[in-house]
Amino acid sequence: MKKLIRFASIACASAMLFSTTAFAEGETFKIGSIGPMTGAAATYGNAVMNAIQLAVDEVNEAGGVNGAMLEFNPQDDENDAEKSVNAYNTLKDWGMQMLLGTVTSAPCIAVSAEAANDNMFLLTPSGSAVECIAAGDNAFRVCFSDPDQGTASAKYIGENKLAEKVAVIYDSSDVYSAGIYATFQAEAANQPFEIVAAEAFTADSKTDFSVQLQKAKDAGADLVYMPIYYNEASLILTQADAMGFAPKWFGVDGMDGILTVEGFDTALAEGLMLLTPFSADAQDDLTKNFVTKYEELYGEEPIQFAADAYDGVYIIKAALEKAGATPDMDASALCDALKAAMTEITVDGLTGAGMTWDETREPSKEPKAVVIQDGVYVGM
């Protein structure tokens, strides 16, 4: 049996070798990425893979990095930690030198532990849990970490005196949502508002929010904070409208995309405030270029995950140039060079201008607060 597997694996490996070796070994920088391309979280994985492919093609058209081309290999993990590690090992066999992933938090934690052992450079575009980059000093992040978002939201609501009584509706089964809520609650203690209701739902019960909304209403909340993704938020807004509950709404970066939900009356999102590093409607050249190209290639408006991933490629490019890296370096040597270079570079990207990294390996960039007015995002 093992023999059969061995043959099968050799056959597969050689098939892979023939299919992907457009360039000879040591002439290209090999970037791998892992994310859910099938299953319930496929939207995020596909957005990331599409955006990376787009950025890699752009970089290659413009002459590559240090004279070498970039090569990209996406792998599916179905949002499962175990499969994610398998995908990581597959990429290692392929000869990956840098990992631009993993897309979702829980698999990212498992993969980053492996990457730390191998001293493989890891840049997660969208794994926002604290532990995603905690395993070793080889891991960096493009997006905000969950605690940053929660703290920033609480400060923003407090400093701008948006509300006195705040209700929170969050997804306790999601690392992202629960993580933001945790720090929001911690920071709220220092702010001039009180949390009157904190209602959780889980991935198994995310269609009916009448109980949570009723509790928020009964508690007299004048603002509802929703550290969740836009799909659930659109349901919450619709159901709140049906029961005549009209507080102020405040969301985070996962809310980006609510205006594109099919069958959702965007009039309900009027006045919704959200903190986001990226909005597809921004008018700067970089965003316009990206959004146009993305829509042309994939026929849909890019979400924030795509923007983070697109920035990720340019961050790697900047770091490679800073380090003066060459494609014939092995993954570990490249990782050491990139680690040093990451703290020295400044990148202007879609999700923030002048992004820098220090020894915490978190990006320093300002979240933008936007409000929805007349169906478009307007900066606040």
Add this chain to the structure above:
Amino acid sequence: MKSWNKNFKSNCITYGIVIAAFLAVSALESTGNLSSLLKGLLVPLCVYVILAVSLNLVVGISGELSLGHAGFMCVGAFASAFFSKAALGAIPNDGLRFFLAILIGAAFAAVFGVLIGIPVLRLRGDYLAIVTLAFGEIIKNVINTFYIGMDSKGFHFSMKDQFSMGMEPTGTMLLSGPQGITGIPKNSTFFIGILLVLVTLFIVLNLIDSRDGRAIKAIRDNRIAAESVGINITKYKLMAFTVSAALAGVAGALYSHNLATLQASKFNFNTSILALVFVVLGGIGNIRGSVIAAVVLTALPELLRSLSDYRMLIYSIVLIAMMLFNWAPRALEWRERYLGRFFKKSVKEGK
């Protein structure tokens, strides 16, 4: 005497396959011919082999359809990971701590096996399947509500969120609800995995061939007849169920110490069904078949990665083909006639 010999021989072949696989992999590894993917797959393969063998004990030998096997794996995984994380400072020796963690995982899963088994095994057929299915989901959801932390004063516990525990700022979270446990020491190795597979096979094969095993099979084949000759039905059913649960707990312990992160959502209905698929496609009641099916079906989707979008399609076609090959009457006939000449013995023993 003759039958004993046959069983003994068949069992030796099963152990031999496992040991040969281990030696082959070790040889490949030492010569550097093992890809990273296969290296990473070795421990999960052991996990699923143990899971499949343990489920076969309930489904094949005891004849009860259980759809909640992932629930026991979940109990074992969380109990052992929790212990490892809590005792990280107290027991610095990796080997000893992992050994204790496996025992704790198995013990907790066994306790749950008894607790669930007492009421559940009074049901039969479809009803048993429904209740075990519910049990798997309940375990998952119960673990999702627990928040446990540890600081210098001891353990803190909450069912709401991590702030209502009043923990010292220096304390560490051991289990945080749906986000599970992170930072579990990576103690699982292929060697330990193979040892556990052998122990599992030893326990299950010996149980099957023992006096107790014959009683269990008698209940499966004819409950009324078994009852009439004085076999204590509840006792023997519970025995099979508990041993199976404990072994699933061992699989869980091995699983949780292979990844840095553990979430209860992994142990959902799909994982239970996956284990059942291993058992059904390997042949119900055929332990060696379970081992082979678990290895093939776990490794296949990963080895097909180069086919990218088509791999799940091919995986499902393989599932259908395997099912037909193993169960369709025509396929059995064909196997008997053509392959029987070459594999006469193994086909017979498989049945």
